[in-house]
Each structure stands twice: as C-alpha cells, then as structure tokens.
Amino acid sequence: MSEGPAARIELIFRDEYGRAVAVLTRVLGDIDAAEDAVQDAFTIAADRWLVDGIPPSPAGWIITTARRRAIDRARREQTRTSRQAEAELLRPGGEPVPIEPTDMLDDRLRLIFTCCHPALAPPARVALTLRLFGGLTTGQIAHAFLVPEPTMAQRITRAKNKIRDARIPFRNPDEHELPERLTAVHAVLYLIYTEGHTSSAGSDLVAVDLCAEATRLARLLTELMPDDPETTGLLALMLLGESRRPARTSDDGELVLLADQDRSRWDGTLLEEGQALVRRCLRWNTPGPYQIQAAIAAVHSDAHRAADTDWSQIVQLYDQLYSVAPTPIVALHRAVAVAEVDGPAVALGIVDTLALDRYHVAHAVRADLLRRLGRGPEAAAEYTIAAEQTGNDVERQFLLRRRDELSSP
Known part of the structure; x- marks a missing residue:
C-alpha cells in the first residue's frame, strides 16, 4: 500500500466527513444514523480506493454510498420513519435523489448551528463540532483536551441525546435568532483555536491538530457566510x-x-x-x-522588527476592544501595550486593579513589569506563581528560566 493514496484518503475523510453527515442528518433526522452511514461509507472507501483508485468525485462517492447504506438500514428496520427516509433518498425508479450544491452548503450550515446550539453546554458544543463537523475521532478529541476517551465519548453522547430529547431542530436560525446563534458558533471555533494555540496542559506548546481544525472550520464558515x-x-x-x-x-x-x-x-x-x-x-x-x-x-x-511596532495604535485598538468586550483579560492585554507606550509603572498600576489571581498569564505579565522596574524579588515570586498555575510544560519551563535569570550575575 503506497503512502500517497492512504494520506489522500485521510484528507478526504477530514474534508468531506462533515458534509456527508450534514446531508444524511437532514434526510434521516437522526445524527447517530447519519454518522453510522457515513462511517460505513468511509470504511468501504478505505478498502476499495486503495485497490481501485480514488474516484474522480470522492465526495459524491461517499455521499452516494452513505445514502445507500442508510437505505439498507431503513429497509431492515421497516419503520414508518425509515420508509419516509428511503422515499426521500431514492426516486421511484431506485436512482438516488440528486443533491444540489446549494443544498450541501445549507446542510453544513445547519449542522454547525445544531452542534453549537445554546441549549448545549459549551464543552459539549466543542466536542460535538469536532466530532461531527471536523471529523476527528473521539480519541483524537480526548487527547487534544487531555481527558480520558470514555469521558469525551460520554460528553458527545450526552450532546446528541440532548439534541434528540430537546427536539433541537436541524435548521438554520431565524433572522431574530441569528446573532445569538452565530455568536455561539464563533465562540466554539475561537475556543478550539485558543486551546490549540497554547495548550492548557501537556508537554507541547501548540496542539497543531486543533489549530488546523479551527482554521479549517473558520474557512468553511466564511465560505458559508461570506458577508458576515x-x-x-x-x-x-x-x-x-x-x-x-x-x-x-x-x-x-x-x-x-x-x-x-x-x-x-x-x-x-x-x-x-x-x-x-x-x-x-x-x-x-x-x-x-x-x-x-x-x-x-x-x-x-x-x-518587520519588534522595535518598529506601532504600540500607540495597538493601545487605541485595545481601547476599542474593551468598549465592546470589557473583560479583565482584555484589560490585561491592553496593559501590556500600555507598558510600551507609557512605561511599566503605569501598566503595573492597571494590572494591580484586575481580579485575575488564578490566571497564570496575569502573574507572568506582572512578573515582567516588576522585572523591568528592577524589583527582582517580587518579580521572582510572580514568576513562581505563574509557573505553578500553568499546566503547559513549555510555558512552565520558560517562566522558571525567567525567574532563575533574575538571580544570575
């Protein structure tokens, strides 16, 4: 088996999994049934494509095969819902009902809004988005967030059950619902990216897979909503x-x-x-x-150089950001920029007003400002607190090095 086709199949799985699940969810009205059919289709593809080659339209092949798998299951179950699904999946002559590209776009948008529904807890939104829309396995998601795989599996199952039991509709939000729902989608993608950008725990600074997934999903959302x-x-x-x-x-x-x-x-x-x-x-x-x-x-x-940074403009932008998102975290980052414009003493005065005692970045910022003011022992204490609070090994080692440098000749 050559490495090239296997790698390409994996890429197709990542790119097309969410599209296929979205299409089948609309027709079947059941996320679990849709996922089962799509997983069956990819299992078949992994065997056949390595022998016969990848078809010209792999996405179409996957969706068609998944629909046929869903039809087979519907025929075995012989329920009214399954017969209705079969009627929607096939024309009277037995040919698959064609799916228009615009339908696929709408289906994917419906799926991401369903995954990020406000009725679901934020951790469940993240897990379900990565599982259904990103195509990551439960094990991969669990590894990225450093939780046991059974815990993540339960989280995903509970989210699916919530969608079913609360009868959360698989549809795009009405106009009056859109701002809240889109805000929830943005928050999920942002959370996935920030966790990937600097992992909250573990031996690596960056969780590359999470960054890649968040960026890919943000690209897709931009494709679906280009004017937002x-x-x-x-x-x-x-x-x-x-x-x-x-x-x-x-x-x-x-x-x-x-x-x-x-x-x-x-x-x-x-x-x-x-x-x-x-x-x-x-x-x-x-x-x-x-x-x-x-x-x-x-x-x-x-x-082009750090010394050329326009810090005054950055402070102005943080002022604007604070006006629309007045959080202590924004104020902390603004203080970092203020230090470059008005000096570390002014910035320290801002940081000392923020209630961020349990946030390691706040202690790291305070340590740096104290270091620049020549207050070495106080800076060392802050570096120690920051190092104790972070769960990321790379950050911890950096903070401890900075602390130790204060006592070096």
Missing part, C-alpha cells in the same frame, strides 16, 4: 496567529516571545491572507471583537 464581518474577522485572527507559529518555539522546543521571534520564519502566505481579510473588515466598518483582535494582530505583523 465577524466571521471574516475570526478567520483573519486565526490566519495571522498561525503565520507566527513557526517562530513561537526554538529548535529545542522552547517558548519564544513575540518580541524575540525571528520574523523571517513567519509564514508570509498566511500573513498576507490574514492582512487582506483585515482590510476587508475595515471596509465594512462594523467593528466587533474578533475583527478588532485581528486588527491588533495585523499591526504586529506589519512590523
């Missing part, structure tokens, strides 16, 4: 973040802060795409939190 500014802003934010990933760690796997990164290692293609999306958002002139965060990332990416 916040959706575009969210994708831009992810692309600009991903453009810096090659420089975020050294060859030895150590954390490298933004100010110290080798910017020649940044991915120019992703950077350019992200900046273009930010410019598109600016033309809409309807700023929201994801667009503003993307604009901040774009200002950082404009500077």
Whole structure:
C-alpha cells in the first residue's frame, strides 16, 4: 500500500466527513444514523480506493454510498420513519435523489448551528463540532483536551441525546435568532483555536491538530457566510496567529516571545491572507471583537522588527476592544501595550486593579513589569506563581528560566 493514496484518503475523510453527515442528518433526522452511514461509507472507501483508485468525485462517492447504506438500514428496520427516509433518498425508479450544491452548503450550515446550539453546554458544543463537523475521532478529541476517551465519548453522547430529547431542530436560525446563534458558533471555533494555540496542559506548546481544525472550520464558515464581518474577522485572527507559529518555539522546543521571534520564519502566505481579510473588515466598518483582535494582530505583523511596532495604535485598538468586550483579560492585554507606550509603572498600576489571581498569564505579565522596574524579588515570586498555575510544560519551563535569570550575575 503506497503512502500517497492512504494520506489522500485521510484528507478526504477530514474534508468531506462533515458534509456527508450534514446531508444524511437532514434526510434521516437522526445524527447517530447519519454518522453510522457515513462511517460505513468511509470504511468501504478505505478498502476499495486503495485497490481501485480514488474516484474522480470522492465526495459524491461517499455521499452516494452513505445514502445507500442508510437505505439498507431503513429497509431492515421497516419503520414508518425509515420508509419516509428511503422515499426521500431514492426516486421511484431506485436512482438516488440528486443533491444540489446549494443544498450541501445549507446542510453544513445547519449542522454547525445544531452542534453549537445554546441549549448545549459549551464543552459539549466543542466536542460535538469536532466530532461531527471536523471529523476527528473521539480519541483524537480526548487527547487534544487531555481527558480520558470514555469521558469525551460520554460528553458527545450526552450532546446528541440532548439534541434528540430537546427536539433541537436541524435548521438554520431565524433572522431574530441569528446573532445569538452565530455568536455561539464563533465562540466554539475561537475556543478550539485558543486551546490549540497554547495548550492548557501537556508537554507541547501548540496542539497543531486543533489549530488546523479551527482554521479549517473558520474557512468553511466564511465560505458559508461570506458577508458576515465577524466571521471574516475570526478567520483573519486565526490566519495571522498561525503565520507566527513557526517562530513561537526554538529548535529545542522552547517558548519564544513575540518580541524575540525571528520574523523571517513567519509564514508570509498566511500573513498576507490574514492582512487582506483585515482590510476587508475595515471596509465594512462594523467593528466587533474578533475583527478588532485581528486588527491588533495585523499591526504586529506589519512590523518587520519588534522595535518598529506601532504600540500607540495597538493601545487605541485595545481601547476599542474593551468598549465592546470589557473583560479583565482584555484589560490585561491592553496593559501590556500600555507598558510600551507609557512605561511599566503605569501598566503595573492597571494590572494591580484586575481580579485575575488564578490566571497564570496575569502573574507572568506582572512578573515582567516588576522585572523591568528592577524589583527582582517580587518579580521572582510572580514568576513562581505563574509557573505553578500553568499546566503547559513549555510555558512552565520558560517562566522558571525567567525567574532563575533574575538571580544570575
């Protein structure tokens, strides 16, 4: 078996799984039945395609095969619901009912809104989105979030049961529901990306698979909703973040802060795409939190050297962000920018007003400001607290190195 076809089949599975599940869910009205049919189709494909080759339209092959598997199950069950599904899946002559491309777009949009329904708890939304829409296995999702696989399986099962028992409809939201529902979708994708960008626990700084899935899903959501500014802003934010990933760690796997990164290692293609999306958002002139965060990332990416960063503009953008998202986390990041404009003493005064004692980044920021003010013992204590609070080994090692450097000659 050659490596090429197997790798391509895996890529097709990742790209087409959600599309096929969405199509079958609409027809069958049952997420579990749809998933079973699609999994059967991919199992068949994995065997046949390695022998016969990948067909010209693999997505169509998967959906057609999954529909036939669903029909076979419907015929075996012989219930009214299954007969109705069979009638919708096949024409009277037995040929599959064709699916228009616009139907597939709508189906995928319905699926992601269903996965991110406000009736589901946020962890369940994340798990279900990655399972049904991202095509990740339960084991992969569990590994990414560092929980036992049975725990993640229960979380996904409970989410599916909630959809069934609460009769959550498989449809796009009405116009008056759209802002809340789209906000929930954005929050899920953002949470997946931020967990991937800096893992909350484990031995790696970045969970690459989660970053890739979040970015892929954000691209798809942008395709489905091309005129929504916040959706575009969210994708831009992810692309600009991903453009810096090659420089975020050294060859030895150590954390490298933004100010110290080798910017020649940044991915120019992703950077350019992200900046273009930010410019598109600016033309809409309807700023929201994801667009503003993307604009901040774009200002950082404009500077060829850290010393060339326009910190005054970044402070202004954080002021704007705080006006629409007045959270302590935003205030903390704004303080980092203020330190570059007005000095560490002013920034420390801001940080000391924030109730973020259990947030390791706040202690890391406070430690850095104290270090810059020459208050070494206090800085060392803050670095120690930050290192104790983080679950990420790479961050912990970095913070302890910074602390130890304070006592070096």
